[in-house]
Amino acid sequence: LQGKARSDMTVEERIGAADRRKMDGNALYQEEKLEEAMQQYEMAIAYMGDDFMFQLFGKYRDMALAVKNPCHLNMAACLIKLNRYEEAIGQCSIALGEDENNVKALFRRGKARAALGQTDAAREDFLKARKHAPQDKAIARELKLLAEHDKAVYQKQKEIYKGIFGPRPEPVPKPRNWLIFIWQWLLSVFNGLVSLFKRERFKSD
Template sequence: MIEKKEMEGLAIGVCRMKSGERALLHVGWELGYGKEGNFSFPNVPPMADILYEVELIGFDEIKEGKARSDMTVEERIGTADKRKMDGNALFKEEKLEEAMQQYEMAIAYMGDDFMFQLFGKYRDMALAVKNPCHLNMAACMIKLKRYDEAIGQCSMVLAEDENNVKALFRRGKAKAELGQTDAAREDFLKARKFAPEDKAISKELRLLAEHDKAVYQKQKELYKGLFGPRPEPKPKQTNWLILIWQWLLSLFYRLFKLERHKAD
């Protein structure tokens, strides 16, 4: 069991490489030799990560019965479809890393060099397998919180089918998780255009609206705290000293005029 886990970790890394590529692969202890480690050969301490230096010469295709280059177009697409189905079964069991490994191997059967040669129904057949693999990869990555990679997988599908609802929805969801709310809303609105009754799309748009409202309210409270409440205008107070002084001046002036009049 320990060896199987260790090989799973290595396989996940290798399946993402291309023939002739060299890489330094880091395998976490969970997919390495686990908590117990290994005290025979190789000697690995408990809970130890493993570092592999790997050069990928090529893929062993004996499992498929023949080399990829010897397969017909139908055989190649059929083999990729089988890998996709294996990935779907692993996805249902929440074995996300193993599922992605199968999807990547399926996609490898339909590389750019192969797709470039296809036209008409054969290209449609290949895309009917290839695009769901990219979309399922995106679903795995969203669950694993690898949102940037999920966006990349969805964008590959949208390059072939710009109105693909699942690709728009999953890319929007990944963007929303990254806080790219405007870009996410744009994807969701476009997806809703082609699937107006989809409840999941409506739910995500509602969540974005609630998020925007919460952000606005928070900013409003923040600014209120920074500048304080707006002061209320104070009623003007009557200055009695000035009024008394004005009354006295008026009284002296009248007395002065009265005395002057008597004198005349």
């Protein structure tokens, strides 16, 4: 089977070959060999291209998706660990295109979105995942982290606005000092003018 061209394989052979690649990828993932694991997942996915999937119906399509979708999700897991969040979102979205309620896909996409600071979109994914897995502790933990993040952001904004609109204890005396200085300067100018005027009058008298 190894030397057989993809186009010469039966549907079962092709799905079987993809599944073996997936298993190899999983073993490499366990060893934290993420780049190598992704290569195996990519090869598995290549066995099940769009043209191939398009021809499948019923149980064969289900069999193929049972191998293909986990490959996309395992790719996403690798990409998240490598901080390649945009690509991880892409892999999850492919799986969600086939199964919009896939909890693992929603959870991983949520994690990637949260890491990119897309908190609203992340929350949407986690809430949808929770609807299908209400007891899942990992989902609850992620939602809690988002809530804490929102609270911290809100506090920070409150501090900033307080700084802009509220009383600022430090710079208050300075304007007063300036006013006193200007007032004293004006007084001295005025006094100077008065004494000059008096002197002029005294001369003319």
